[in-house]
Amino acid sequence: MKSTFxxxxxxxxxxxxxxEPPSEKDILIADVTILDPSDGSLLEHQYVEVDSGVxxxxxxxxxxxxxxxxxxxxxxxxxxxxxxxxxxxxxSPPASREHVEETLLLYLSNGITTIRGMLGHPSHLExxxxxxxxxxxxxxxxxxSPSLNxxxxxxxxEARTKVTQYQKEGYDFLKIHPGIKREVFDELVxxxxxVGIPFAGHVPVDVGIYHALNSGYASIDHVDGYLEGLxxxxxxxNPASNGFFGYNFxxxxxxxxxxxxxxxxxxxxxxxxxTQSLFERxxxxxxxxxxxxxxxxxxxxxxxxxxxxxxxxxxxxxxxGFSKEGWERFNTIRxxxxxxxxxxxxxxxxxxDAPQLFNVPGFSIHHEIRGMEEAGMNRxxxxxxxxxxxxxxxxxxxxxxxxAEGLEADLLLLSVNPMDNLDALKKPEGVMVRGVWLxxxxxxxxxxxxxxxxxxx
Numbered sequence: 001m002k003s004t005f006x007x008x009x010x011x012x013x014x015x016x017x018x019x020e021p022p023s024e025k026d027i028l029i030a031d032v033t034i035l036d037p038s039d040g041s042l043l044e045h046q047y048v049e050v051d052s053g054v055x056x057x058x059x060x061x062x063x064x065x066x067x068x069x070x071x072x073x074x075x076x077x078x079x080x081x082x083x084x085x086x087x088x089x090x091x092s093p094p095a096s097r098e099h100v101e102e103t104l105l106l107y108l109s110n111g112i113t114t115i116r117g118m119l120g121h122p123s124h125l126e127x128x129x130x131x132x133x134x135x136x137x138x139x140x141x142x143x144x145s146p147s148l149n150x151x152x153x154x155x156x157x158e159a160r161t162k163v164t165q166y167q168k169e170g171y172d173f174l175k176i177h178p179g180i181k182r183e184v185f186d187e188l189v190x191x192x193x194x195v196g197i198p199f200a201g202h203v204p205v206d207v208g209i210y211h212a213l214n215s216g217y218a219s220i221d222h223v224d225g226y227l228e229g230l231x232x233x234x235x236x237x238n239p240a241s242n243g244f245f246g247y248n249f250x251x252x253x254x255x256x257x258x259x260x261x262x263x264x265x266x267x268x269x270x271x272x273x274x275t276q277s278l279f280e281r282x283x284x285x286x287x288x289x290x291x292x293x294x295x296x297x298x299x300x301x302x303x304x305x306x307x308x309x310x311x312x313x314x315x316x317x318x319x320x321g322f323s324k325e326g327w328e329r330f331n332t333i334r335x336x337x338x339x340x341x342x343x344x345x346x347x348x349x350x351x352x353d354a355p356q357l358f359n360v361p362g363f364s365i366h367h368e369i370r371g372m373e374e375a376g377m378n379r380x381x382x383x384x385x386x387x388x389x390x391x392x393x394x395x396x397x398x399x400x401x402x403x404a405e406g407l408e409a410d411l412l413l414l415s416v417n418p419m420d421n422l423d424a425l426k427k428p429e430g431v432m433v434r435g436v437w438l439x440x441x442x443x444x445x446x447x448x449x450x451x452x453x454x455x456x457x
Contacts, residue, residue, distance in 0.1 A: 024067045025051045027437060029413070032074025034058070034403050037081060037387040040380045040419050048079060050409040053435030058405055070437060077429060078417050080383075081401055082113025082139075082410035084390035085365055087221050087273050087351030090141070092121035100127065102450045103361050104138030106299060109443045110362035111425055113410035113433045114390060114400060116351070117143040118201065118221070120171050139433060140410070142394065144200070145171040148188065150179020156187035163191040173218060174199035182206045189215045205239045213264045219271040219349060219393070222278065226337050227330075230257045244283050248321070250330045258340050265345040271393055272341045273351040276371030277364055279334060282357035285324040288312045296363035298451045300355070308357045339376035348377070349393060350386035366426050379419055409435045 027050040034043040049057040049066075057063070085107060091100045107115055117124055120143045128141040145166035146152070153159040159180075166174060174192060176185075176199055185207050192199050198218035203209055203225030212225060220226075227246030230253035231237060242249055265272065281291060288309040291297075297305060316322045342348050352368035354361040365386075372382050391401025400410050411432040416424035430439040438446075 023065065024069070025049055025056070026068070026435060027051070027070045027072065027409075027432075028063065028066075028068040029072045029074045029079060029411075030062065032077055032079045032413070033417075035078050035080040035383075035417065035419065036402070037380070037383045038402065040383070042078075042417070046074075046079075048074075048403065048411075050432070050435050053409055055403065055405055055407050055409050058403070072413070072430070072437070072439075074413065076415075078414045078424075079403055080412050080414065080418065081387045081403055082412055082431065082433065083111050083350065083365065083386040083425070084114035084116070084401075085112045085139070085351060085354065085362075086116045086219070086349040086386075086390055086393075087118050087275050087353045088112075088115035088361070089119055089353070089355060090115070090117045090121075090124055090127065090143070092119075092123055098453070101136060101138070102299075102453070103355075104131075104136070105446055105450065106360065106362040107139050108137070108362070108431055108433060108438065109447055110365055111412045111428045111431055112139050112362055112365060113431070114140040115142070116172075116390075117141060118175055118353075120144040120146050120166075120175060122169070125170055134434075134436075137433070137436065140400070140408075142172040144173050144175035145169075147175055147177045148180065148199075149177035150181070150204070153180060153184055153188065156184050159184050159188040160191045163188055163197065164195055167192075167195040167197040171197070173197060174201075176201035176204070176217075178202050178204050180204040180207065182211070185215070205242065208239070209261065210264065213261075213268045213270055216268060217270050219273050220265075221273040221351065222275045222353070223272060223334060223337050223341070226261060227253055227333060229261050230254050230333070232257075243321070244315070245279070247283070247326070247330050250326060250333065253333055255333060255336055258337060259344070261337075262340045262344045265341060269346045271347050271349050271389070272338075272345060273349045274334075274338050274372060274375070275351055275353040275368065276334065276338065276375060277352045277359055277367035278356055279331060280371050281359060281364075281367060282312055283315060283322075283327070284331075285316070285322075285327050288358070291358040294358070294360075294363075296360040297358075299360055299363075299447070299454060301454050301457045303457070304355075312357050335375040338372065342372075342375075342377045342381055347389050347392070348372075348381065348385040349389055350382070366423075369422050369425065373422065379422055382422065383418060409433075 029048040034046050047059050124143040130136040131138045200219040203212040209225035209229035231249050235252050352364040354364040388401045391397045413429040414424045418424040
């Protein structure tokens with residue numbers, strides 16, 4: 001009798017266990033090929049599990065006994081980490097909240113899951129937190145301080161006060177703009193080191209590229225100051241007459257000096273953000289009317305486009321000294337610098353300076369990629385500049401930059417291997433930002449909403 005009783009209990013217990021529901025997870029990307037941007041290698045037929053915004057498991061076999069809220073067919077597709085736009089701009093007041101969120105969506109729709117805002121504002125500190133907490137849909141945000149320039153910091157005392165203030169307020173780094181005098185700059189650098197906040201951006205003329213590199217910039221953007229650094233000391237030029245990023249000194253530049261600058265860049269571990277698209281669209285011999293026909297212009301208000309046209313036409317007018325021939329010489333030197341800095345410098349970061357003239361947020365990153373390729377960077381170097389390099393720059397290799405277990409799920413699903421054609425990045429099949437999945441249909445719908453909204457402004 002006892003044995004029969006225990007047998008019934010055992011069967012009942014087994015029945016209860018069999019009736020337990022399967023565990024539930026958020027997302028499975030099934031049978032996908034993973035691209036490793038650290039070396040360009042591919043891992044085929046992988047199953048990537050995402051839960052609570054994190055990549056929890058990657059296996060070569062379909063997981064069993066798990067119920068996924070969303071399953072994504074990754075067969076014949078490629079999965080890679082999201083891109084970082086390392087010279088972005090975020091709207092600030094009086095811009096509307098709608099405009100801010102539209103800008104973030106423009107970045108996301110082009111596969112950008114991290115942005116480094118290069119002109120900070122107190123509102124960006126709050127926005128950064130809201131994005132982190134999922135209250136606002138957008139790329140991960142790193143934000144600079146408000147501009148430090150020749151007008152905002154005129155004395156060493158002002159520099160010390162503002163650097164200390166911006167560090168306490170929680171900005172990720174300081175933004176350096178032109179016009180700062182050398183003694184003020186040196187106090188800025190000394191204070192930044194004391195309080196532990198990095199600085200990045202432009203190279204003020206009074207500072208010069210050699211002193212700037214030795215001062216420990218986190219990044220120098222636009223390849224600023226490098227062309228001026230190629231001018232021999234005995235040329236006797238006034239550094240302040242350099243023109244647009246050294247354009248006026250093009251004929252004096254001695255390119256045999258490039259290796260020394262590259263070595264100094266490497267020794268001081270200074271990252272470079274070329275923003276080459278700025279020099280191939282704004283300051284370039286292509287007409288504003290041609291650029292206005294680009295499809296992405298539909299996402300910009302007419303007032304913005306009108307202003308862009310006026311500014312471009314003024315800055316490249318014949319009376320300014322700009323010419324196609326002079327630009328070609330200027331651009332050739334820039335390309336030489338970019339290629340040499342990529343091969344022998346500390347590292348390159350992908351950034352396009354959006355939204356500067358005719359650089360629409362998100363879309364401009366693809367112009368930048370093309371510019372880097374035309375300068376001689378290979379596809380792997382370019383992919384690294386937008387994935388693993390930014391993660392290393394921020395010391396966040398354990399957070400993003402790769403498709404790996406334990407990292408946040410910032411992912412791009414592509415129909416073509418970008419190692420074969422970087423144009424594959426232009427229209428991803430889907431974008432995932434910290435576990436939020438946006439398929440192509442959703443992205444296109446959101447872009448249409450922006451385009452229609454802009455028409456009514």
